[in-house]
Amino acid sequence: MRIVVYSTNSNRFEAADYEITSFPSRAHEWESVASAYPEHRFVLATQLPGTFLLDLSGGGLGEKAPSVEYAVLRGKAPAALADEIALLRPDLAIAYSFWEPPFDWMALQDSMIGERLREKGIRTLCNPSRSQLLCFDKAEASRFFAARGFACARCVHVKRELYWCERGNSAIESNVYKEYIFRELEPLRYPVIVKPAYGLSSYSMLRAVSPRQVVACLNSGKTKTDSLVEEYIDGIQAGAEIYGRKGAYTVLPPFLFSTDKWGITSPKQGIKLGPVLPVASCGDGDGSAGVGLRRSLGALEQTLTRLATELELDGVAQVDLVFSDGKWYIIEVNPRLSGLSDTNAIAFGKSPIERLLEAALGGGDAGFGGDNAGCGLPLSRCSLCGLLPHPRPVCNFKIPIMTQEDLRKIASLPYIRAVRQLENKAARQKREVGYSEIIIESEDGFASIVRHLEELESLFPGSIDADFRAKLTGMAGLLG
Numbered sequence: 001m002r003i004v005v006y007s008t009n010s011n012r013f014e015a016a017d018y019e020i021t022s023f024p025s026r027a028h029e030w031e032s033v034a035s036a037y038p039e040h041r042f043v044l045a046t047q048l049p050g051t052f053l054l055d056l057s058g059g060g061l062g063e064k065a066p067s068v069e070y071a072v073l074r075g076k077a078p079a080a081l082a083d084e085i086a087l088l089r090p091d092l093a094i095a096y097s098f099w100e101p102p103f104d105w106m107a108l109q110d111s112m113i114g115e116r117l118r119e120k121g122i123r124t125l126c127n128p129s130r131s132q133l134l135c136f137d138k139a140e141a142s143r144f145f146a147a148r149g150f151a152c153a154r155c156v157h158v159k160r161e162l163y164w165c166e167r168g169n170s171a172i173e174s175n176v177y178k179e180y181i182f183r184e185l186e187p188l189r190y191p192v193i194v195k196p197a198y199g200l201s202s203y204s205m206l207r208a209v210s211p212r213q214v215v216a217c218l219n220s221g222k223t224k225t226d227s228l229v230e231e232y233i234d235g236i237q238a239g240a241e242i243y244g245r246k247g248a249y250t251v252l253p254p255f256l257f258s259t260d261k262w263g264i265t266s267p268k269q270g271i272k273l274g275p276v277l278p279v280a281s282c283g284d285g286d287g288s289a290g291v292g293l294r295r296s297l298g299a300l301e302q303t304l305t306r307l308a309t310e311l312e313l314d315g316v317a318q319v320d321l322v323f324s325d326g327k328w329y330i331i332e333v334n335p336r337l338s339g340l341s342d343t344n345a346i347a348f349g350k351s352p353i354e355r356l357l358e359a360a361l362g363g364g365d366a367g368f369g370g371d372n373a374g375c376g377l378p379l380s381r382c383s384l385c386g387l388l389p390h391p392r393p394v395c396n397f398k399i400p401i402m403t404q405e406d407l408r409k410i411a412s413l414p415y416i417r418a419v420r421q422l423e424n425k426a427a428r429q430k431r432e433v434g435y436s437e438i439i440i441e442s443e444d445g446f447a448s449i450v451r452h453l454e455e456l457e458s459l460f461p462g463s464i465d466a467d468f469r470a471k472l473t474g475m476a477g478l479l480g
Contacts, residue, residue, distance in 0.1 A: 002041045004090035005353065008073060008081055008109050009047040011100045016059035017426035018049065021404065023411035023419040026055050027063040033353055034067035043069040043088050051098035052337055052352070078109055082116035093117050094356050095126035095315055097336035104200040107336035108132040125245070125360040127335040131311045135333045138228050139197045148310055150303065151329045155230040156184045157197065158218060181218075185211040189231050193264065194218070197226035207232065207262040233331075235324025236293060236478065237265055238276070241340050242304055243355040245314045250355065251304045252344050253277055253297065253391075254321060256478065258471045265320075269465060272340065272396040273446065273475045275347050290478030293323050300328045307333070315356060316341070339396070339437075346417045346439055347391040393442045393479075395449045395472065398435040399463045406460060410438065413459075415452045417441045446476035 030053075034042055044053045054070075055062035064070055071088060075081040085093060095114050097107035107127065114126030135141050139157035146152055162177040194217045195205040206222065208214040214229055240254040255274030257265045279294045304319060307330065311317070318338035320331040341352045394417070401423050402410070411419045418439040427433045438456075442448040450473050457464040 001039070001091045002043065002089055003357075004043045004045050004085055004088050004093045005053065005096045006045040006073070006085055006093060006110065006113070007047070007050065007053060007096045007098055007106070008113065009049070009098075009100055009106060010076075010109055013048045013100070014426065015048050015056055017424060018056065019421070019423040019425065020049060020056045021407055021419070021421040021423075022055060023407065025063050026053060027065040027068075029351065030068045031065035033351060034065060036354075037357070041069070042067075043071060043090070045071040045073055045085055045088055046096075047073045049098075049100075052096060052341065078112035079116055081109075082113045082120070085113065085117060086120050086122065090117075090122055092360055093122055093124045093126075094353070094360060095124070096353070096356075099200060099334075099336060101200045103136075103198055104334065104336075105132075105136050107334075108136055110336075123360075125315050125356055127315050127317065128312055131313065132335055134311070135317075135335050137197060138195070138199075138332060139226065141333060142228065142230070144310075145330050150307060151327050153231045153233050153329060153331065154188065155228050156181065156188065158223075158227040158229060160223065160226050163218065182211070182215065185214050185229060188229065191232045191263075193228075193230045193232050194223070195228050195230065196223070197228045199225070205264050207264065232263060233322045233324050233329050234263070235322045235329070236290075238274075238321045238323060239272070239338070239340055240300070240304060240319050240321060241338065241344055242308045242313060242317045242319065243315070243352075244308070244359045246309065246312055248359065249305050249308045249313070250359075251301045251308075252348070254300065255340060255343065255394075255396075256475045257320075258475065269398060271468065271472055271475065272343055273449070273472065273479070274394065275344070275391050276479060277391070292326055293478060296323065296326065296328065303328060303330075311335070315359065316352065342418055342420075343394055343396040343439055346441055347394040349391075393446045393449055395440045395442075395453070396437065397440075397453075397468065397472075398437050399460075399465075400436070401434055402436050402460070402463070407436065410436075410456070410460070413452075413456070415440050415442060415448075446479045450476055 046053050049056060061070060073081055073084050075084050093114065095110040097110045099106055108129060111126050111129040111132045114124040115129060117124050134144055142152060142155050158181055163181065166172040166175045191207055191209045192214060193205055194208055194214060206217050208217055218227065237257040237259055238254040239257055241252045243250045253275035255272045258271035260266050276294060278297050279291055313335060316337060317333055317335040318340055319333050322329045322331060337352060345351045407419055407421055410416055420437040423434040424432055440449055440452050453469060453472055
């Protein structure tokens with residue numbers, strides 16, 4: 001079967017301004033996939049930077065997998081891009097969407113392309129565009145969650161055009177909409193998070209402790225689009241991925257997310273640690289502080305399976321969660337690959353494309369223990385409990401830009417499973433320069449992850465944020 005794996009980018013991307021380094025290389029990963037599935041021919045069709053797909057070098061494609069075909073897409077509109085992909089003669093087209101700021105809408109474009117391909121009689125795996133648009137609009141998504149009985153944060157949607165409608169309109173003496181918003185802010189439980197209704201990740205999120213402070217945020221000029229004023233749920237923040245299609249979803253165990261001093265997850269300084277497994281997994285004790293968290297996983301799996309069904313997901317999605325007072329709250333859904341995708345792949349030994357192939361072609365696994373029994377997904381036998389499988393503890397975190405020599409040294413350490421660095425040479429602000437993403441794997445439990453971090457800190461002084469160790473130690477304590 002000829003399988004085209006595609007993704008697009010609606011932003012301008014000057015490849016010469018970026019240096020993207022991956023250990024292992026993406027080409028190495030894709031050659032491994034091609035070797036594991038010799039009955040299929042893979043074609044990677046994407047626009048730059050081709051996150052999860054390409055290695056870039058000198059403003060163009062770098063290393064290529066010998067057994068894989070490559071095509072750089074040139075079109076701009078979904079119809080033209082679908083025509084380009086159709087010319088590659090796919091038997092199956094799989095959306096492998098990534099993201100770029102300021103708007104998380106690349107996956108929406110990929111879905112429209114997939115729908116065009118289906119009209120041409122080409123088999124596809126891509127989430128429906130209506131679900132992509134719903135999740136892109138955080139206010140609509142919040143209403144969707146509440147209307148269908150999912151636990152979620154109460155919020156107020158502020159439409160910027162109406163909030164400032166008196167500007168340039170001398171006929172308006174009193175802004176009635178603004179007065180309405182002021183009234184709606186009063187009964188919210190504070191603190192709250194003020195965030196763009198159409199943003200990306202945790203960028204531009206603000207915390208407010210009173211209605212007056214919310215109004216100051218709205219009036220400050222920091223809000224450039226519609227805003228969502230959302231009650232802050234105090235609890236354990238986490239994320240989980242869902243793979244599959246209607247009637248056959250695989251919910252992967254969640255990973256814990258660290259937060260900053262305001263209780264917000266940081267896209268460039270955060271820690272992801274997991275997977276979180278049921279208490280009964282492989283003789284694990286039940287004395288850890290996170291025992292309630294771990295006993296709740298069956299309920300979480302059922303909730304996310306229902307969520308996937310309601311959204312009619314067809315591929316992959318990542319869900320932001322908070323566990324509070326014994327209940328899982330849904331914060332956002334991102335129907336695309338995510339910062340968890342590589343991390344989950346390392347923990348479970350199964351790449352995102354393998355999970356998507358299983359969804360498209362049949363087969364795959366069946367959840368992570370809805371009865372709080374068993375330790376994971378059925379990939380290979382666990383020697384401790386005989387169930388399938390036993391994932392290894394994994395930690396994903398980010399550090400400042402490193403030299404190529406230091407990156408190679410880090411990648412050579414026995415507990416390092418992946419190193420990714422994105423450097424923007426044209427950046428004007430420090431926060432835009434980029435970062436190095438490190439993924440650590442342990443065979444000896446979560447406590448050894450902390451020891452590995454300490455060793456990394458000693459080998460590369462100043463590379464680890466001062467409070468990383470404390471955050472990671474606390475997170476590891478929750479997982480036992």
